[in-house]
Amino acid sequence: MDTLSYKTISANKGTVNKEWYIVDATNEILGRLSTKVAMTLRGKNKSDFTPHVDCGDNVIIINAEKVRLTGNKVVDKKYIRHTGYPGGQRSETVEQVLKKNPIKVIEHAVKGMLPKSRLGNAIFKNLYVYAGDKHPHEAQQPKELKIN
Numbered sequence: 001m002d003t004l005s006y007k008t009i010s011a012n013k014g015t016v017n018k019e020w021y022i023v024d025a026t027n028e029i030l031g032r033l034s035t036k037v038a039m040t041l042r043g044k045n046k047s048d049f050t051p052h053v054d055c056g057d058n059v060i061i062i063n064a065e066k067v068r069l070t071g072n073k074v075v076d077k078k079y080i081r082h083t084g085y086p087g088g089q090r091s092e093t094v095e096q097v098l099k100k101n102p103i104k105v106i107e108h109a110v111k112g113m114l115p116k117s118r119l120g121n122a123i124f125k126n127l128y129v130y131a132g133d134k135h136p137h138e139a140q141q142p143k144e145l146k147i148n
Contacts, residue, residue, distance in 0.1 A: 011050040016043075018126075019057045020137065021145035026066040028147055030109055033067065036147050038113035041123050054119060058126045060142055065102035065131050069094060079108065103129045 021040060025033055043049050043056035069077070078091045097105055106129050114120040128137065 009048045011043075011048045011053050011055045013053065015048075016053065016055045020060065020140040020142035021057055022060045022062065022135075022137075022142040023145045023147065024063055024133075025061050025106065026063045027068055030067050030069050030105065033061075033147055034106065034109035034113055036145070037061065037127065038110050040145060041110070041126055042114065052119065054122050054126075056123055056126060058140070058142075059128070059145065060135050060137050061106055061127070061129045062133050062135055063131075064106050064129050065098065067098075067102070067106060074098075102131050 023033065023037060037059050039045055040059055041056040043054075046055060049055060074095050075093055077094045079094070079097060080089065080091045082089050094105060107127070110127060111120075111124055114123055128135065
């Protein structure tokens, strides 16, 4: 029998190596940007990915107001919510949300691609989205994350 043993690497909170990445959302397509960011936040691009551990990286997104949507999604896509009262269904188009709070569009897209659990909520806290090109995370020396 071969004495060479291969062991499965299982990451835990102590062994995870978290890095910081920065993404410029200028002229990036929302869905493509969101999938890449969600995968990086989750840690699926790492060789020691473990499904039940937050082993992903921290991601900073700047210029959120300059994100692009293809086709007629800017006017056709609607965000629907309910106030909790009878007849309280409210809807807004992407165009309205981008004018009011462009950060919400990216956060909503990325959050929908993460697990719906306590782990997903913890992973989502590693995402930082800013409307302009200024951010307070210079001390972390983030690396640039290429989308294309």
